[in-house]
Amino acid sequence: MVGLSELAAYSDRLLSVESFNDYCPNGLQVEGRADVKTLIGGVTACQALLDAAIEHQADAVLVHHGYFWKGENPCITGMKQRRLATLLRHEISLLAYHLPLDAHPELGNNVQLARVLDLTITGTAGGNQRTPGLVMLGELPDPLPGHAFAARLAARLSRTPLHIAGHDAPIKRLAWCTGGAQSYIEQALDAGADAFLTGEASEQTVHFARENRLHFFAAGHHATERYGAQALGTHLAEHFGLNFIFVEIDNPV
Ligand SMILES: [Zn+2]
Structure with a gap:
């Protein structure tokens, strides 16, 4: 088990997020419960991945494609509302690393x-x-x-x-x-x-x-882009003694 802030700070440092000028925020995008024992990995923080996280009673989700992209409609409505409500209701954190993970x-x-x-x-x-x-x-x-x-x-x-x-x-x-x-x-x-x-x-x-x-x-x-989140999640699991599960949500594109 590791504190959420320690997990996020370690990952930010490991991936040198400070040196990237990206199209989205990198690191902790949505804050959930204070401690992380089970981490779910995936390519994209889509609803199906969040549902899998609930099923596995995960504390945090780690993805390559998170939320809050530059230029998108910032209003929390529709699909975005449902995704954020799912995370917040279940106190599941979202960690997302885009270009730093590439x-x-x-x-x-x-x-x-x-x-x-x-x-x-x-x-x-x-x-x-x-x-x-x-x-x-x-x-x-x-x-x-x-x-x-x-x-x-x-x-x-x-x-x-x-x-x-x-x-x-x-x-x-x-x-x-x-x-x-x-x-x-x-x-x-x-x-x-x-x-x-x-x-x-x-x-x-x-x-x-x-x-x-x-x-x-x-x-x-x-x-x-399946392999970066798997490698990072496996590394974090070994480093902090976490339970890491990568969930493949098939996408033909
Ligand atoms: Zn991508």
């Missing part, structure tokens, strides 16, 4: 995805002005043709990726960024990658990939 050099979504796919990390590139270096660069130790790498994605992530074929040579150099990072495809090309992997695709991403003969894979926003 970028963490050990527990982050990008690094954890590399482990799942057996990619060797060689560096970072691009990112945006807020967060430089959000695109990871690496290599496939065993260079694979595009269709074979698509098959690996399907097998490891349990979903068929969208694959826009690039050049005919095997893929060796890869760039990737989990989630909705399709706009970083240009940075992947500039970095000399054979392929770019992210979660989602836009209409224009397809043309960019085709015309630059760069392999492009969209393997799912949710599917590529």
Whole structure:
């Protein structure tokens, strides 16, 4: 068991939240009971995850996608009211880490995805002005043709990726960024990658990939961002002796 404030302070420090300028607050977003024994992890703090937290009698929920995004309607009505009311009524805290969880050099979504796919990390590139270096660069130790790498994605992530074929040579150099990072495809090309992997695709991403003969894979926003919250939750459970349960709420996007 750990005090909520100690858990939040430790996590904030571990993920260096102070050095990120994000689109949402990082850390404790909703305050519940003072002590945490059971922590529920998930990708997004959707209602189904909150319902699972109640079922498991959790004290806190840890996610990558929390609430209070820049530009959203700030009024607490409808879906937002129901979610917040659920947390407050049951005194369950919400801890959310967005960009700091993407970028963490050990527990982050990008690094954890590399482990799942057996990619060797060689560096970072691009990112945006807020967060430089959000695109990871690496290599496939065993260079694979595009269709074979698509098959690996399907097998490891349990979903068929969208694959826009690039050049005919095997893929060796890869760039990737989990989630909705399709706009970083240009940075992947500039970095000399054979392929770019992210979660989602836009209409224009397809043309960019085709015309630059760069392999492009969209393997799912949710599917590529499952691993950071799991790694962070497992770390916190070991550090503080907590009961951590990751709940997979399937999302086809
Ligand atoms: Zn995301």
